[in-house]
Amino acid sequence: MTVLDVQDIAKSFTLHLRGGLTLPVVAGVSFEVAAGECVALGGPSGAGKSSILKMIYGNYRTDAGRILIDDGAAVIDVASASPREILALRATTLGYVSQFLRVIPRVAALDIVAEPLRARGIDTTEANARASAMLKRLNLPERLWHLPPATFSGGEQQRVNIARGFIADTRLLLLDEPTASLDGANRDAVIGLIRDKRAAGTALVGIFHDDEVRDAVADRTLDVRAFAAA
Numbered sequence: 001m002t003v004l005d006v007q008d009i010a011k012s013f014t015l016h017l018r019g020g021l022t023l024p025v026v027a028g029v030s031f032e033v034a035a036g037e038c039v040a041l042g043g044p045s046g047a048g049k050s051s052i053l054k055m056i057y058g059n060y061r062t063d064a065g066r067i068l069i070d071d072g073a074a075v076i077d078v079a080s081a082s083p084r085e086i087l088a089l090r091a092t093t094l095g096y097v098s099q100f101l102r103v104i105p106r107v108a109a110l111d112i113v114a115e116p117l118r119a120r121g122i123d124t125t126e127a128n129a130r131a132s133a134m135l136k137r138l139n140l141p142e143r144l145w146h147l148p149p150a151t152f153s154g155g156e157q158q159r160v161n162i163a164r165g166f167i168a169d170t171r172l173l174l175l176d177e178p179t180a181s182l183d184g185a186n187r188d189a190v191i192g193l194i195r196d197k198r199a200a201g202t203a204l205v206g207i208f209h210d211d212e213v214r215d216a217v218a219d220r221t222l223d224v225r226a227f228a229a230a
C-alpha cells in the first residue's frame with residue numbers, strides 16, 4: 001500500500017539579497033514509498049536531499065507537483081494543504097527526525113520524549129514507561145532522565161531527539177541523518193529502531209551519510225542527481 005506518492009515536485013530558491021537571483025535545486029522529483037519500505041535519498045552534498053525532505057514535511061513549499069500522503073482515512077496533498085492541515089498531519093501521521101534537538105528550557109529529557117505520546121492521548125504513566133524504555137534502548141544514563149538536556153553532550157542530546165522522534169507510531173517517518181556523530185553502539189541502536197518501524201509497516205524516507213547504516217536499513221536508494229534542475 002502506497003503511503004507517500006511524490007509527483008513531479010520541484011524547488012528553486014529566490015535569493016532576495018542577491019537581486020532576486022533564482023537558484024534551481026531539483027525538478028521532476030517523483031517516487032512512491034509503500035508501507036514497511038525504507039527509501040534512502042542519496043547523492044552529493046547540495047544535491048537537494050534535505051530540500052526534498054523539507055517539502056514532504058511541509059516546511060518548504062514546492063514550486064510544482066503533488067505530495068500525496070495517505071493518513072489512513074484520506075489522502076492529503078501537502079503541496080496544496082493549509083498550514084492547519086499540515087499540523088494535523090504531523091500530529092497523527094507524519095514524523096520527522098532531524099539531527100538536532102530543539103531544547104526546551106527546563107523540561108526534563110523524559111518529558112520531552114514522552115510528550116508526543118501524551119499529545120496522542122496516552123496517559124502519563126504509560127507514556128513515561130515507554131519513554132523510559134526508549135531512553136534505555138538508546139543507552140542514555142538514567143541519572144540524566146529527569147534533567148533538562150540543555151547541558152547534555154551533543155551525542156546525549158541527539159539520542160533524546162531520536163527517542164522523541166521514534167516513540168510515536170506514524171505512518172510516514174522522515175529521517176535527516178539520524179545517526180550523524182553517534183558512536184557504534186548507539187548507531188546500532190538506531191538501526192534497530194528503524195528496522196522495527198519498517199517491520200511495523202511505517203513508510204520511511206531517509207538521508208544516511210553513513211553507507212553502513214544505509215545498507216542496513218534501506219530497501220533502495222534514489223540518487224537525487226537524477227532530479228537536478230536545469
Ligand SMILES: Nc1ncnc2c1ncn2[C@@H]1O[C@H](COP(=O)(O)OP(=O)(O)OP(=O)(O)O)[C@@H](O)[C@H]1O
Pocket residue numbers: 013023025043044045046047048049050051052
Ligand atoms: N532556505 C534556503 N535558501 C536558499 N538556498 C537554499 C535553502 N535551502 C537549501 N538551499 C540550497 O539548495 C541546495 C540544496 O540544499 P540541500 O540542503 O537540500 O542539499 P543536500 O543534498 O541535503 O546537502 P547536504 O548533503 O550537504 O546536507 C544547496 O545549494 C543549498 O544552498
